[in-house]
Amino acid sequence: MRVLHTADFHAGRNLRGFDRTPEIHEALTEIAALARSERADAVLVAGDLFDTANPSADAEAAVFDFFLQLRDAGIPGIAIAGNHDSAARLDSVAGLLGWVGIQVVAQPTSNPAGMVRTLELKNGEKLTVGALPYLSERRLVKAADLMGGDVGAWRQKYREGMGFFLRRLGEGFRADSVNMLMAHATMDGAKPSGSERSMQFDLTNSYTLSGLQLPPGAQYVALGHVHKPQQVSDAPLACYPGSIIQLDFGEGGEKKQVNLVEVEAGRPARVHALPLASGRELRTLRVDMDQVESRLEALKGFTGLLKVVVRAPAGTTLPGLKDRVLRLAPTALAVDLDAVQEDLALPELKREGLSLTELYERYWQEKRGELPDDLRAAFKDADERARIEVEA
Structure with missing residues (x-):
């Protein structure tokens, strides 16, 4: 059989x-x-x-x-x-x-x-x-x-x-x-x-x-x-x-x-x-801030889906980073800063003490990017109602 x-x-x-x-x-x-x-x-x-x-x-x-x-x-x-x-x-x-x-x-x-x-x-x-x-x-x-x-x-x-x-x-x-x-x-x-x-x-x-x-x-x-x-x-x-x-x-x-x-x-x-041969290859590329263009240029023929994690000094903001990446790698689904090390280095990025709404916003950012205002408001409203019910 x-x-x-x-x-x-x-x-x-x-x-x-x-x-x-x-x-x-x-x-x-x-x-x-x-x-x-x-x-x-x-x-x-x-x-x-x-x-x-x-x-x-x-x-x-x-x-x-x-x-x-x-x-x-x-x-x-x-x-x-x-x-x-x-x-x-x-x-x-x-x-x-x-x-x-x-x-x-x-x-x-x-x-x-x-x-x-x-x-x-x-x-x-x-x-x-x-x-x-x-x-x-x-x-x-x-x-x-x-x-x-x-x-x-x-x-x-x-x-x-x-x-x-x-x-x-x-x-x-x-x-x-x-x-x-x-x-x-x-x-x-x-x-x-x-x-x-x-x-x-x-x-x-x-x-x-x-x-x-x-x-x-x-x-x-x-x-x-x-x-x-x-x-x-x-x-x-x-x-x-x-x-x-x-x-x-x-x-x-x-x-x-x-x-x-x-x-x-x-x-x-x-x-x-x-x-099995089906399904697109997924790949995570970890790259220093000053090597974004050169490393992505080397992946020009990659047909799978890409996650780009940019290593940058603590506290760095990178306006326009996602647009830079997408111009070179249209199949990139995620562009993130190196959140793992920064989470350890910066107390303000630790998750302890965050409200449910703040945790939800952090989760959404990690998965999909900026949290829409209407979703933030809806989640905050639901969280507040739940707390009121518990206290009652």
């Missing part, structure tokens, strides 16, 4: 005002072509189909076109919701996607058997997948209540609660089938790319899973959530395929891939990385 494992499409991704959806659509078309050329019997999508809970029409078109391409090739699949997806939204189209051969598990059900899906393949083999969509601590407690768990105890430790689900899913494995687990979660020891939202929190607190918690009956664990391709467990074999394009400058230089898993019932799985 040959199973193609992918994850983290993030359709609808917007990078510094630049829509990455056309590149993601191209990558999904490439993956569908690989599924055909590599004779995949099934496709697993381990969450984060979309970048936001309310994706654009173009983002939905890219993902649904991918599933239609799999349907045209006669390749069934199973997809789960990630932390960026709206579980309710995916649930609402689960019936329609089922008509094209894609089973969707968007959120836990009161009957755990509903999270274990079996595909009957053309060659007569069976693929059983315990499908665990992303569960925040809040959602985990709610799901525990539905399934009769001890909710009070589960509030103590996320890991224990996730272990309960993993055990129940493992109970659904079958002796006459290839058995896999699919989850959107963070494993101990996983190495982030630097672009995953909230990943710094996942990797430093208790919201991670141990390889020891994975069901021993799983021949392969198809993971999503971490954007850097990697293997995180040997027994059972557990892998992240990573995101399908370089989504943020933190992923610059990474080679993207999908995983092709070869496996038979009762036998160890073998994983082959299939490289």
